[in-house]
Amino acid sequence: MMFGPWGNEDEADSVRIIHRTLDAGINFIDTAGVSPAGSRRRSSARRSRTVAKKFFMPKSQDAPNSRGESRRWIIREVENSLRRLGADRIDLYQVHRPSPDTDVAETLCALSDLVHQGKIRHIGSSSYSGSQVVEAQWIPSTRSSRSP
Numbered sequence: 001m002m003f004g005p006w007g008n009e010d011e012a013d014s015v016r017i018i019h020r021t022l023d024a025g026i027n028f029i030d031t032a033g034v035s036p037a038g039s040r041r042r043s044s045a046r047r048s049r050t051v052a053k054k055f056f057m058p059k060s061q062d063a064p065n066s067r068g069e070s071r072r073w074i075i076r077e078v079e080n081s082l083r084r085l086g087a088d089r090i091d092l093y094q095v096h097r098p099s100p101d102t103d104v105a106e107t108l109c110a111l112s113d114l115v116h117q118g119k120i121r122h123i124g125s126s127s128y129s130g131s132q133v134v135e136a137q138w139i140p141s142t143r144s145s146r147s148p
Helices: 011-023 039-045 071-085 104-116 130-143
Strands: 028-032 050-055 090-095 120-125
Touching (some): 050 071, 071 090, 071 104, 090 104, 104 120, 104 130
Parallel strands (some): 050 090, 090 120
């Protein structure tokens, strides 16, 4: 199901659908930062046992810190998501796809810090290739950073 700009933009209908799926036993809700600002929809998602989010899409090409995978942008997006969800953590935070503008080490170090702070439980990727995932696993040992 999609509830963002490419799917159902009716806020009340989206909330009704989410509540119905939760009542039916669905326990995994995946949201994206590019969805409309529907706070009722996002707080409804928190009722599920597992909340997942993806990030990448830049919100503005004009603002240098609003690129999808920079440390500053990731931290800002996590804080905003937690506030909108009324939650203290995101269960699964996924990099949508590799960014040509940001070194993967910067992305992974930011995610690692957020895991260690307890704001993210697990990290993942929705569109990295197998070789990119293997390469990313080497970064903590080569950059003196903590593994998530």
